[in-house]
Amino acid sequence: MIDHRRLGRELELFATDPLAGAGLPIWLPAGAAARHAIEEYLRDLERRAGYQHVHTPPLGRRELFETSGHLGYFAAEMFPAMRLGESDDELMLRPALCPHHALVYRARGRSYRDLPLRVAEIGGMYRAERSGVLGGLSRVRAITLNDAHNFCALEQVGQEVSEILRLIRAAHDALGVRPAGVRLSRRGPGEYVGDDADWAWAEELLRAALDGEAYTEAPGEAAFYGPKIDIQVVDAAGRESTISTVQLDFDKPERFDLSYTDPYGARRRPVMVHRSLVGSMERLFAYLIEVHQGAFPPWYAPVQLVVLPVGGDQAGAATELAGLAEAAGLRVEVQVSGSLGARIRDAAHRRAPYVGVVGPREAADGSVSLRLRDGRGLEPMPVPAAVALIAEVVAGRGHHLRPPSRR
Template structure:
């Protein structure tokens, strides 16, 4: 008889086991508290996507997570999206009401229009790890996968109409690059269009036809199958949705690209062309890796907590055999931390065997033991996650291997 399949834990169980996040009724449903371990993983993911975006020509901005209600009235969100927004806050000023933003795009529009733009400035690629808030009902929020407070890997490209196809293709290439590094597999690509029988769409028919045609042309020129799903578009424009499957085979959208001709009209965005005439730019909305919360939930379940070395919240556990080796372990840990390695000394208050098992339970990639022999030889005895064999290495050799694994984003160090 074959053994039963391994039990797959959900991200809430794994998050508790690895101290990734917690919740508290004093904060409220759907408002997770990121613990140090979770914040460490999140920071690495943020640096990863910021680096990819910089290489792709994006400029990063920081905008506030609150604005006047009239901003969202102008963008159309108050009309089409108000049911998902928190109620306005009265400021006491005459008629002024502030709203927690549910999206970042109106803020990036204001960044675009703060200066006069020429055709030479386009495409202008803006990106932000933007905090957003959505009024999910308390009965549907769950762990990190459905929350009220989230940070979106957001970006907007302002370009000339002739540049739309090239910019959308470049965004999809960026998605491919990030998925390749993170080991993500696309389950489905969908072109989400409007349902012409419904009145929930903003803009005129010609804007929709033009935007949908641009996305069809890009998808048609790329390898891979895609489907079209009428009725799933954003209220202001069609989009490409890229789905991945969780450990239970359920698909959900992780990345999206949207072509928008409507909001540039609403905000009267302009650029000056070669002839000196004022023209309307196209706005392309995109998210490469969704929100930090949704991505973490997915990665926890996909890896079952066995993060690659560069993402592991605790990369190295240093285990002194006894209290007499504690100072040596602290010195090694300090040296590794200076090199950017997340290392922790686990004191000899429990047996060595129990501390090794604890490291295994927390899925720590590298466990290093220091006893008399190691201290005298200026070495550490290292065991990598998943291996029963230990190898003795010098501190410089260990530090070099760990720095290389982190820099190159390897699954495990090479000793």
């Protein structure tokens, strides 16, 4: 098993540079393409599940994080405040997205008919991690989180958490995530917000949502504002980490004075459910690079089809094939320089799932010979059929290189 940092360099997925700073990786075109494919999938999955997407700023006034409790309980992991001039507000990089999502909720009055309100964002947040703990994509200072906050009535919590767990399973199946266990992270010794009754009730709600599923309990691993369900994975070095999480929060609705009007006109507090289907893009890719050893499922492979004309006379046919593939929404490259063998080896090194070879015979009859990443070669087939085969695999978001009916 090769470490994701080495594979990231070899496959040109991401880079680090002293000028950028420690813990601040730079996503290169190949890595960005894979990341964008996953982000688009997640937004679509969330949209179909009733989420509304927002954009919120990565900065906020000091008062925002005082209100949220982060400065009281989380200040050691936050970057120092910035002030541009004597008359300006102190601004801080946010360590989490939840304070801004609370502001989204209170942007207007809410009634019980609005609930559950599911607010989602793939947004940036920042942690002042010490240089000694930073490593590749697994521990960074600039974090892009697949985040959401579900505001709901107390009686809706169980259904919301169950639906979130269903979405987490769907995302994990599509991405090839292999969970190593489920953990109920509870309060332990230390500083936590809220009272004992709220904590006991929140923990009981999460236990009920996990009914029938194997899990372990982890006292002391809760967030400072509430208990959570953590989906664990183990990396190539055997280290366990959290990749997905569901957290209950009775505290922030109180801090931000969030409310809704119930059917009888009374003002009630919503419950705030924090959830991330796959965690941060950085930690997710550290895991995916290693578990797939860079050979991502075709739907989020950086380049899905590499087209290789055997000689210069076939360049036009290769370009036409690439155009049809691009029109079908595929990520495709045409490589013409070097010997055919060297170009095939380069495509294999880059873990391209499909290589299309166009020789004199293929160019003459409008066909292509497909080579699959697993070493199989297919008989020459008409170009439209080859493009349709790849597009079907990509659309199905499976992990095989051929559709189920053609394996």
